Structures are given as C-alpha cells and as structure tokens.
Amino acid sequence: GQQVMQIPQYQHVQEGEDFTTYCNSSTTLSNIQWYKQRPGGHPVFLIQLVKSGEVKKQKRLTFQFGEAKKNSSLHITATQTTDVGTYFCAGASGAGSYQLTFGKGTKLSVIP
Amino acid sequence: NAGVMQNPRHLVRRRGQEARLRCSPMKGHSHVYWYRQLPEEGLKFMVYLQKENIIDESGMPKERFSAEFPKEGPSILRIQQVVRGDSAAYFCASSPGARGTEAFFGQGTRLTVV
Numbered sequence: 001g002q003q004v005m006q007i008p009q010y011q012h013v014q015e016g017e018d019f020t021t022y023c024n025s026s027t028t029l030s031n032i033q034w035y036k037q038r039p040g041g042h043p044v045f046l047i048q049l050v051k052s053g054e055v056k057k058q059k060r061l062t063f064q065f066g067e068a069k070k071n072s073s074l075h076i077t078a079t080q081t082t083d084v085g086t087y088f089c090a091g092a093s094g095a096g097s098y099q100l101t102f103g104k105g106t107k108l109s110v111i112p
Numbered sequence: 113n114a115g116v117m118q119n120p121r122h123l124v125r126r127r128g129q130e131a132r133l134r135c136s137p138m139k140g141h142s143h144v145y146w147y148r149q150l151p152e153e154g155l156k157f158m159v160y161l162q163k164e165n166i167i168d169e170s171g172m173p174k175e176r177f178s179a180e181f182p183k184e185g186p187s188i189l190r191i192q193q194v195v196r197g198d199s200a201a202y203f204c205a206s207s208p209g210a211r212g213t214e215a216f217f218g219q220g221t222r223l224t225v226v
Contacts, residue, residue, distance in 0.1 A: 042203060042217040043155065088154060099168055100215060104154035
C-alpha cells in the first residue's frame with residue numbers, strides 16, 4: 001500500500017533559525033496536504049498542494065510539491081516559539097482517492 | 113458553524129469493556145474519517161464513511177472494531193472487549209467532499225484501557 005515517509009522525526013532549533021521537514025511518498029500523489037498539531041491538540045489543516053512543482057507561501061511558511069508529485073517540503077523561516085508542534089504531511093493518490101495517508105510527522109521544538 | 117465535535121474527550125475503560133466514541137461532523141459535511149494516533153506516532157487511517165455507508169474500512173482491525181454513520185445522529189466508532197493496546201487518541205475528521213479534500217479534525221477522544 002501507499003507509504004508516506006517524513007524526515008526528520010524530531011528537530012530542535014534556536015528561535016530565529018530556519019526549519020525544514022521533508023515528505024516522500026512511495027506512489028505518485030494526486031495532492032498533498034500539510035497539518036500542524038500542537039502538543040495535546042488536534043491536527044489543523046495548513047495547506048493543500050495539487051500541481052506538479054507547486055509552491056505556496058503563508059507568511060513565514062513555504063510549501064513545495066515536487067515535479068514528480070512524490071515529495072513535498074515545508075520550510076519555516078525564522079522560527080518562533082509559536083511554531084512549536086508536530087507537522088504532518090498527508091498524501092492522497094489515485095483518481096478516486098479519498099484516503100489520506102499521513103506521515104509520522106516532524107516534531108519541532110523551538111528554544112527561546 | 114461549530115467544528116467537528118467528538119465526545120467524550122477522555123474515556124477510561126477496563127479490559128474487556130466496550131468503548132463508544134462519537135463524532136458529529138461539521139454542518140454540511142457528509143464524509144467522516146476516523147484515525148488512530150499512538151503516542152509520538154502519526155495518524156493511522158481506520159475507516160471512511162458517508163451517511164449510512166462504509167466506503168473504506170481497510171484500516172480497521174478485523175475484529176472488535178466497527179463504525180457507523182447513521183442517517184440521523186453522530187458517527188460512532190465502537191470497540192468491543194478493549195485491550196491495553198487499544199489505548200490511543202482517536203480522531204474524527206469530516207470533509208465536504210471526497211477525493212482528498214481538506215479534512216477538519218475534532219479534538220479527539222483519548223482512550224485509556226486499564
């Protein structure tokens with residue numbers, strides 16, 4: 001079945017440093033979504049990427065979807081303590097796909 | 113417009129008891145998904161339902177687990193004869209459409225089996 005791998009599993013950064021998490025799928029995706037889960041909270045949708053090579057920005061967050069639609073990345077510029085949490089990518093594949101396969105997430109800690 | 117409502121937020125069950133987890137999707141959403149999350153793990157897909165229909169239950173354990181989404185009322189995830197390994201956070205998500213559209217998550221039910 002489809003597998004979605006995410007690295008790194010943990011990342012500790014000093015406040016103000018940049019952060020990147022990478023997501024790789026074993027199969028070509030129809031779209032990829034990113035979610036953020038704060039400690040003790042629930043996943044919250046951040047963004048969806050659909051097109052090959054697509055790049056989207058949300059303030060300090062930059063999301064990319066690879067040309068082959070099998071990988072994606074999330075980059076945060078100048079991290080803040082409010083960025084703390086676990087970032088998940090979730091891929092959907094196939095024309096009739098409705099199942100999101102989640103990566104295991106990257107847990108970000110920001111040291112003030 | 114209330115978000116996805118899950119209850120209870122916390123549930124403690126003894127081994128062998130039954131656990132019933134409820135999920136009311138967002139208004140206007142007819143697609144419901146259940147996910148399980150173990151500590152320090154990602155979200156594992158369990159089941160996808162539309163009103164009165166199970167569309168995909170490929171992530172559900174074959175025994176003891178069942179899910180329904182009746183015409184009226186919330187979606188129910190039922191776990192019979194719970195075991196310690198069932199302890200986890202169970203999240204419900206809803207979406208307005210299928211095919212990998214954005215999912216809105218509830219706050220989850222944290223099940224502890226003692």
